[in-house]
Amino acid sequence: xxxxxxxxxxxxxxxxxxxxxxxxxxxxxxxxxxxxxxxxxxxxxxxxxxxxxxxxxxxxxxxxxxxxxxxxxxxxxxxxxxxxxxxxxxxxxxxxxxxxxxxxxxxxxxxxxxxxxxxxxxxxxxxxxxxxxxxxxxxxxxxxxxxxxxxxxxxxxxxxxxxxxxxxxxxxxxxxxxxxxxxxxxxxxxxxxxxxxxxxxxxxxxxxxxxxxxxxxxxxxxxxxxxxxxxxxxxxxxxxxxxxxxxxxxxxxxxxxxxxxxxxxxxxxxxxxxxxxxxxxxxxxxxxxxxxxxxxxxxxxxxxxxxxxxxxxxxxxxxxxxxxxxxxxxxxxxxxxxxxxxxxxxxxxxxxxxxxxxxxxxxxxxxxxxxxxxxxxxxxxxxxxxxxxxxxxxxxxxxxxxxxxxxxxxxxxxxxxxxxxxxxxxxxxxxxxxxxxxxxxxxxxxxxxxxxxxxxxxxxxxxxxxxxxxxxxxxxxxxxxxxxxxxxxxxxxxxxxxxxxxxxxxxxxxxxxxxxxxxxxxxxxxxxxxxxxxxxxxxxxxxxxxxxxxxxxxxxxxxxxxxxxxxxxxxxxxxxxxxxxxxxxxxxxxxxxxxxxxxxxxxxxxxxxxxxxxxxxxxxxxxxxxxxxxxxxxxxxxxxxxxxxxxxxxxxxxxxxxxxxxxxxxxxxxxxxxxxx
Amino acid sequence: xxxxxxxxxxxxxxxxxxxxxxxxxxxxxxxxxxxxxxxxxxxxxxxxxxxxxxxxxxxxxxxxxxxxxxxxxxxxxxxxxxxxxxxxxxxxxxxxxxxxxxxxxxxxxxxxxxxxxxxxxxxxxxxxxxxxxxxxxxxxxxxxxxxxxxxxxxxxxxxxxxxxxxxxxxxxxxxxxxxxxxxxxxxxxxxxxxxxxxxxxxxxxxxxxxxxxxxxxxxxxxxxxxxxxxxxxxxxxxxxxxxxxxxxxxxxxxxxxxxxxxxxxxxxxxxxxxxxxxxxxxxxxxxxxxxxxxxxxxxxxxx
Numbered sequence: 014x015x016x017x018x019x020x021x022x023x024x025x026x027x028x029x030x031x032x033x034x035x036x037x038x039x040x041x042x043x044x045x046x047x048x049x050x051x052x053x054x055x056x057x058x059x060x061x062x063x064x065x066x067x068x069x070x071x072x073x074x075x076x077x078x079x080x081x082x083x084x085x086x087x088x089x090x091x092x093x094x095x096x097x098x099x100x101x102x103x104x105x106x107x108x109x110x111x112x113x114x115x116x117x118x119x120x121x122x123x124x125x126x127x128x129x130x131x132x133x134x135x136x137x138x139x140x141x142x143x144x145x146x147x148x149x150x151x152x153x154x155x156x157x158x159x160x161x162x163x164x165x166x167x168x169x170x171x172x173x174x175x176x177x178x179x180x181x182x183x184x185x186x187x188x189x190x191x192x193x194x195x196x197x198x199x200x201x202x203x204x205x206x207x208x209x210x211x212x213x214x215x216x217x218x219x220x221x222x223x224x225x226x227x228x229x230x231x232x233x234x235x236x237x238x239x240x241x242x243x244x245x246x247x248x249x250x251x252x253x254x255x256x257x258x259x260x261x262x263x264x265x266x267x268x269x270x271x272x273x274x275x276x277x278x279x280x281x282x283x284x285x286x287x288x289x290x291x292x293x294x295x296x297x298x299x300x301x302x303x304x305x306x307x308x309x310x311x312x313x314x315x316x317x318x319x320x321x322x323x324x325x326x327x328x329x330x331x332x333x334x335x336x337x338x339x340x341x342x343x344x345x346x347x348x349x350x351x352x353x354x355x356x357x358x359x360x361x362x363x364x365x366x367x368x369x370x371x372x373x374x375x376x377x378x379x380x381x382x383x384x385x386x387x388x389x390x391x392x393x394x395x396x397x398x399x400x401x402x403x404x405x406x407x408x409x410x411x412x413x414x415x416x417x418x419x420x421x422x423x424x425x426x427x428x429x430x431x432x433x434x435x436x437x438x439x440x441x442x443x444x445x446x447x448x449x450x451x452x453x454x455x456x457x458x459x460x461x462x463x464x465x466x467x468x469x470x471x472x473x474x475x476x477x478x479x480x481x482x483x484x485x486x487x488x489x490x491x492x493x494x495x496x497x498x499x500x501x502x503x504x505x506x507x508x509x510x511x512x513x514x515x516x517x518x519x520x521x522x523x524x525x526x527x528x529x530x531x532x533x534x535x536x537x538x539x540x541x542x543x544x545x546x547x548x549x550x551x552x553x554x555x556x557x558x559x560x561x562x563x564x565x566x567x568x569x570x571x572x573x574x575x576x577x578x579x580x581x582x583x584x585x586x587x588x589x590x591x592x593x594x595x596x597x598x599x600x601x602x603x604x605x606x607x608x609x610x611x612x613x614x615x616x617x618x619x620x621x622x623x624x625x626x627x628x629x630x631x632x633x634x635x636x637x638x639x640x641x642x643x644x645x646x647x648x649x650x651x652x653x654x655x656x657x658x659x660x661x662x663x664x665x666x667x668x669x670x671x672x673x674x675x676x677x678x679x680x681x682x683x684x685x686x687x688x689x690x
Numbered sequence: 691x692x693x694x695x696x697x698x699x700x701x702x703x704x705x706x707x708x709x710x711x712x713x714x715x716x717x718x719x720x721x722x723x724x725x726x727x728x729x730x731x732x733x734x735x736x737x738x739x740x741x742x743x744x745x746x747x748x749x750x751x752x753x754x755x756x757x758x759x760x761x762x763x764x765x766x767x768x769x770x771x772x773x774x775x776x777x778x779x780x781x782x783x784x785x786x787x788x789x790x791x792x793x794x795x796x797x798x799x800x801x802x803x804x805x806x807x808x809x810x811x812x813x814x815x816x817x818x819x820x821x822x823x824x825x826x827x828x829x830x831x832x833x834x835x836x837x838x839x840x841x842x843x844x845x846x847x848x849x850x851x852x853x854x855x856x857x858x859x860x861x862x863x864x865x866x867x868x869x870x871x872x873x874x875x876x877x878x879x880x881x882x883x884x885x886x887x888x889x890x891x892x893x894x895x896x897x898x899x900x901x902x903x904x905x906x907x908x909x910x911x912x913x914x915x916x917x918x919x920x921x922x923x924x925x926x927x928x929x930x931x932x933x934x935x936x937x938x939x940x941x942x943x944x945x946x947x948x949x950x951x952x953x954x955x956x957x958x959x960x961x962x963x964x965x966x967x968x969x970x971x972x973x974x975x976x977x978x979x980x981x982x983x984x985x986x987x988x989x990x991x992x993x
Contacts (some may be wrong), residue, residue, distance in 0.1 A: 550694045601952050613701035
């Protein structure tokens with residue numbers, strides 16, 4: 014048994030607990046005489062249950078021995094028995110130790126076996142996992158494959174019927190494709206490809222053709238542009254011919270070119286005035302002046318300017334933050350200037366008169382206010398100077414005043430402008446009139462701008478309907494003013510210029526003479542005492558011109574205040590008289606003077622003289638002198654008691670027979686001047 | 691329609707009431723005659739429009755210096771011609787010039803003579819010569835059938851209408867109390883009331899007793915009087931100066947009523963119609979003043 018085994022092996026025991034065959038063999042070779050003791054082999058041979066029983070027995074024996082020892086010790090026993098027992102105990106201890114060792118070895122073995130099994134299981138498990146992964150992967154792949162949308166499905170293929178009809182047999186292979194969807198699709202794709210190739214070919218060819226044609230065009234263009242200088246030369250050469258034939262062809266072309274940039278009202282005016290000039294009035298000419306480039310700039314398409322604006326705005330912002338912002342007043346000023354801006358192009362209409370003087374009218378268009386304004390200039394062949402009182406006659410401010418009644422050109426005729434003015438703080442347009450020109454109503458009509466609802470005409474029809482009359486009025490106005498100018502200069506020299514055609518209206522000898530001829534202002538006029546009745550009757554307006562004439566004969570002095578309407582000679586001048594002779598009398602207080610006034614104011618139709626009646630004023634003054642003569646002579650006749658020499662000897666023959674006709678007939682008791690009208 | 695300029699220089703020279711007294715005809719220096727309806731102008735609901743003429747027409751080339759109404763016709767005298775208009779037609783606003791069926795018309799003209807015309811036939815019956823200058827005014831004394839005429843030569847001549855011979859000649863300017871040499875010697879107004887005669891013009895307005903042929907009173911009126919009438923116991927006269935003068939027989943000026951025109955040419959009293967008893971004056975203005983109560987101006991008619 015165990016103790017035997019122990020004994021046997023005691024001298025040369027090579028414990029081999031590991032049990033590895035190599036080590037065992039190794040030792041075995043080293044020591045041939047030694048018997049190898051393998052406990053493990055022994056272990057397998059033993060039965061654990063038996064070992065367990067042995068263990069129990071041993072423990073029990075040990076316990077019994079211990080108890081005996083104890084008893085012996087207590088009883089005072091001999092050490093030999095104790096020794097014996099002790100030896101037995103030691104043997105038992107060794108047995109126990111072996112058993113323990115064996116137990117440990119069994120445990121270890123068991124563990125190792127478990128471990129191995131576990132490992133094997135792990136390996137298998139791992140394999141299982143791998144396989145499972147692979148399965149999943151494959152499934153995914155299958156899924157993906159199943160989902161795959163081939164690009165070919167996006168290509169729109171021709172329908173099947175068409176395909177079968179059109180495609181050639183080697184592509185369509187109907188015997189195959191009719192059954193097999195896959196093949197059908199393939200065939201169709203083939204056909205598609207075929208077609209595309211063909212079309213690509215065609216495209217290339219067309220492109221090449223286009224290139225050729227383009228080149229041809231280029232060549233021809235170059236040819237044409239090479240002709241241009243030649244044409245220019247011809248045009249230049251033809252200029253003298255044009256002038257000779259009086260067809261200013263090129264000039265008209267140039268004008269047409271520029272006139273495309275005119276704003277609409279100026280264009281209407283240009284066309285109508287040009288047409289009128291050609292048709293009726295050879296002395297009227299129209300031309301365009303001004304800056305064409307600016308005009309072109311104004312009509313530039315807005316996208317460019319918007320971009321520019323946004324850039325410039327950004328710049329401006331930066332600039333503004335750097336320096337002080339402009340004051341409100343300056344901003345308002347700028348807004349005003351913007352509102353009153355003129356279009357860069359302007360029209361110049363020249364009206365020539367027979368005596369060589371020309372009335373230049375410059376028409377401007379105010380873009381934001383949509384009105385036309387005019388500035389005038391008069392150029393004459395003779396020098397106009399020396400007439401102090403005529404200062405305002407040809408003044409460009411007032412030359413065209415009241416061409417039509419009450420059209421004084423101080424206010425803008427466009428009612429919408431009122432609102433625009435309010436926004437920028439302009440109260441009256443009259444302040445700017447001297448700068449910008451006068452916005453007369455007739456001018457708006459000539460430009461086709463209609464602001465009142467008077468007539469339904471607009472545009473060219475409106476312009477045409479007013480053109481002739483306005484031109485005639487303008488010419489008449491110029492002539493009247495020029496005539497007045499001449500007359501005034503001689504009036505200031507105390508000579509009444511009566512033309513030869515009008516001499517028959519007056520008797521041969523007129524003694525009363527004009528002493529003075531001066532101009533007055535409206536203020537001075539209203540202050541005169543003897544004109545109040547005229548003012549009250551509403552016959553005087555601020556736009557009229559006022560003059561004072563002094564006629565004298567001997568001690569008698571006749572003051573005549575003359576109100577001249579700008580529309581002379583259509584509207585006759587109005588005379589108001591005041592006589593200083595033996596007291597002061599006026600037309601209100603003295604019937605005779607009233608009769609003289611009516612003589613000159615009312616019965617004046619024969620004083621008009623030859624058309625266009627420009628002699629009216631001078632004839633009226635001459636008649637005044639004649640009347641004064643007659644009055645003074647007969648008045649001093651009447652009051653004779655006949656003392657002393659008559660101051661005014663009768664120098665006129667006043668015929669007083671009933672039957673003779675156009676002669677001054679003086680009936681002084683009721684003092685009426687009887688005329689043949 | 692008149693423009694303001696013409697209105698400014700208009701003078702009314704003559705007036706005449708219609709036979710029925712409801713209309714006034716006025717003539718102005720442009721030769722136009724305007725007919726105003728007094729009944730419209732005097733009615734309680736008169737408006738601005740009723741002070742305008744109901745009819746306005748050009749009668750003559752020259753001024754209409756005198757207007758005279760007969761029972762059926764309006765006679766107007768212009769520059770050398772006399773026209774007769776039928777009142778009936780005028781009232782109906784139609785103007786037709788036609789002949790008259792009346793007795794005789796006495797015309798004093800610029801040829802220094804007085805012509806008497808038979809109105810039925812239109813022939814001048816006789817001529818009274820005597821004046822040396824043209825005749826300004828005429829009036830008729832019904833009782834004695836005498837014609838009085840005054841003229842530029844300063845003489846008032848009295849003619850017998852039956853015999854057509856001058857009876858008397860008074861040279862007013864020779865009488866010191868009347869004469870006003872600074873104005874001249876012409877006589878422009880004559881009025882007679884049986885025994886009394888008013889005459890004035892260059893010389894002052896004076897009242898004469900015809901039997902004695904002497905001036906009884908002289909009226910101290912500043913300007914030359916152009917027309918004067920007897921009315922009840924007053925004498926009304928108009929002339930230079932914007933007023934109507936009421937004077938008493940004794941020679942005092944009782945009142946001077948202001949008027950619109952600055953000097954007056956004509957005065958007319960509508961005595962035929964008691965309803966529309968008015969006095970109208972016209973002068974160097976386009977307005978004719980109407981006096982309902984003779985002491986003040988009521989309103990003005992305007993051409």
